[in-house]
Amino acid sequence: MVTIYFAAGASRWPTYEAPLRRALTEAGLDATLSPDCPDPALVDYIVFAPGGEIEDFTPFTRCKAVLNLWAGVERIVGNPTLTQPLCRMVDPALTAGMVEWVVGHTLRHHLGMDRHIVNPDRVWDPACPPLASERPVTVLGLGALGQQCAQALQALGFPVTGWSRSEKHIPGLQTHHGRDGLQAALAKAQIAVLLLPKTVETENILNAETLAWLPKGAVILNPGRGALIDDAALLAALTSGGIGHATLDVFRVEPLPQDHPFWAHPQVTVTPHVAAETRPLSASRVVVENIRRGEAGEPFLHLVNRVRGY
Amino acid sequence: MVTIYFAAGASRWPTYEAPLRRALTEAGLDATLSPDCPDPALVDYIVFAPGGEIEDFTPFTRCKAVLNLWAGVERIVGNPTLTQPLCRMVDPALTAGMVEWVVGHTLRHHLGMDRHIVNPDRVWDPACPPLASERPVTVLGLGALGQQCAQALQALGFPVTGWSRSEKHIPGLQTHHGRDGLQAALAKAQIAVLLLPKTVETENILNAETLAWLPKGAVILNPGRGALIDDAALLAALTSGGIGHATLDVFRVEPLPQDHPFWAHPQVTVTPHVAAETRPLSASRVVVENIRRGEAGEPFLHLVNRVRGY
Numbered sequence: 001m002v003t004i005y006f007a008a009g010a011s012r013w014p015t016y017e018a019p020l021r022r023a024l025t026e027a028g029l030d031a032t033l034s035p036d037c038p039d040p041a042l043v044d045y046i047v048f049a050p051g052g053e054i055e056d057f058t059p060f061t062r063c064k065a066v067l068n069l070w071a072g073v074e075r076i077v078g079n080p081t082l083t084q085p086l087c088r089m090v091d092p093a094l095t096a097g098m099v100e101w102v103v104g105h106t107l108r109h110h111l112g113m114d115r116h117i118v119n120p121d122r123v124w125d126p127a128c129p130p131l132a133s134e135r136p137v138t139v140l141g142l143g144a145l146g147q148q149c150a151q152a153l154q155a156l157g158f159p160v161t162g163w164s165r166s167e168k169h170i171p172g173l174q175t176h177h178g179r180d181g182l183q184a185a186l187a188k189a190q191i192a193v194l195l196l197p198k199t200v201e202t203e204n205i206l207n208a209e210t211l212a213w214l215p216k217g218a219v220i221l222n223p224g225r226g227a228l229i230d231d232a233a234l235l236a237a238l239t240s241g242g243i244g245h246a247t248l249d250v251f252r253v254e255p256l257p258q259d260h261p262f263w264a265h266p267q268v269t270v271t272p273h274v275a276a277e278t279r280p281l282s283a284s285r286v287v288v289e290n291i292r293r294g295e296a297g298e299p300f301l302h303l304v305n306r307v308r309g310y
Numbered sequence: 311m312v313t314i315y316f317a318a319g320a321s322r323w324p325t326y327e328a329p330l331r332r333a334l335t336e337a338g339l340d341a342t343l344s345p346d347c348p349d350p351a352l353v354d355y356i357v358f359a360p361g362g363e364i365e366d367f368t369p370f371t372r373c374k375a376v377l378n379l380w381a382g383v384e385r386i387v388g389n390p391t392l393t394q395p396l397c398r399m400v401d402p403a404l405t406a407g408m409v410e411w412v413v414g415h416t417l418r419h420h421l422g423m424d425r426h427i428v429n430p431d432r433v434w435d436p437a438c439p440p441l442a443s444e445r446p447v448t449v450l451g452l453g454a455l456g457q458q459c460a461q462a463l464q465a466l467g468f469p470v471t472g473w474s475r476s477e478k479h480i481p482g483l484q485t486h487h488g489r490d491g492l493q494a495a496l497a498k499a500q501i502a503v504l505l506l507p508k509t510v511e512t513e514n515i516l517n518a519e520t521l522a523w524l525p526k527g528a529v530i531l532n533p534g535r536g537a538l539i540d541d542a543a544l545l546a547a548l549t550s551g552g553i554g555h556a557t558l559d560v561f562r563v564e565p566l567p568q569d570h571p572f573w574a575h576p577q578v579t580v581t582p583h584v585a586a587e588t589r590p591l592s593a594s595r596v597v598v599e600n601i602r603r604g605e606a607g608e609p610f611l612h613l614v615n616r617v618r619g620y
Contacts, residue, residue: 100442
């Protein structure tokens, strides 16, 4: 009998209970699953989400793994009481949703759709956009999400450049890395997509200095983490014309406060953290697969490197 | 010496002269090329576009082929004086541009982008769209353009159904055909893409009866031909709520007249015939390849079937 504590917030319990129970049954696992904390010393696995109810992981002495429902772990990875293995969510449905958002908004900006969607003066201007093959896109962050977005954009003909903090070789993708590589990667990006984790090294990676490395009029898509961008520097670059448009899905404070200047800026599009929604059905299968692995003595999937921070 | 008459309109000559001459040189063809009609009895090939200057093809007694710069041939195919072989344009760059427009607008509607692009009330509604895998798309017309759009949509996860007038088998694509098949194809389309040629059989193929076969709230994308849709029936279906939105790139009269109700309707997006722009460089290579084939006695590419009409 495996004891699982659902500590991902009471509001998520109704959404996750049935998918988790179904996945446990499918995996042939005999388990108790509860949103109320059992005796901590008896808990085998914790299903967690940022804002969940545990601050101190010390009492969970038998816990074999903390299974995060989200891809981002920055709000938990630095918790000094968390000595148990921590796993990130890598949900195939989340990845699919992210690819759709990134490809969709890349094509939106590439095709200049906004001037047709809002066209009160009935302007008929048949000027044709260049082909995707003439529109360089740079993806910052080459984890599972970044790689799949890069591939989908390449399949449509966009010349894609990738950047990551440490060196990565990905077949068919031109990559840069490190601080020097960042300037090269941004310098050719007509559209830049931010898919980095939030770490001390990536916070404010787009700031006044690095924004100036982008070509004039470049478009920024941020479905990654709000803290990757220095908000004030971005607003200044948009107003000066250095940056053409920013479509942002994530923010330092969410929901984005009603008085935040992003709402009012004509060159900013706000999407309400919809790019990478965890889907209960597929996420439950990932959580339960890790429980099955733990019980079978197999290595966990998507284990967080605590030094690296993701 | 091959004699080529550029009869595609004086306004296009400055755009096409250099690419055509370059392609002729690359192909090793010794040719004269002029926008002024030489002695018709000496012309070997005619480069043509709708609205071009020839009404009577009878005097071109030696002409081996009429090479159309556009994919659509409906304004020339019925000309009884045209007994020479007629070739359509199948431009790889035109196809790429069409795929970008179709995939981009499909994702736009799928993701519900418009409510984020225009959001004066600063609404933060994190309701997530379904995944592409839960959004059936139907492509009407399975020529080169339709097939490539279907493939690109499938690659992003959309379940795609194809429809064509006559039966077609395309690996990996569920297809219907004929009048009976049309109802089945439309009945499951949350997004319907029109990529049919204009013929007597396809004119007004979307009319009051067939629009009602679509699920309530379906979206129509028409980058094909304006005459495929009965405008009045579409406006009625949009206003009644039967159809959710129409994004239209082609119209019976272009530019779309300023007083046309499509401009004013909140559920219609007008794009100014930009989906499938012929690109001079790649189109010139296609034209010249057919001239090379004609001179070498090889079969022409993209020969129009005069009975079928495309």
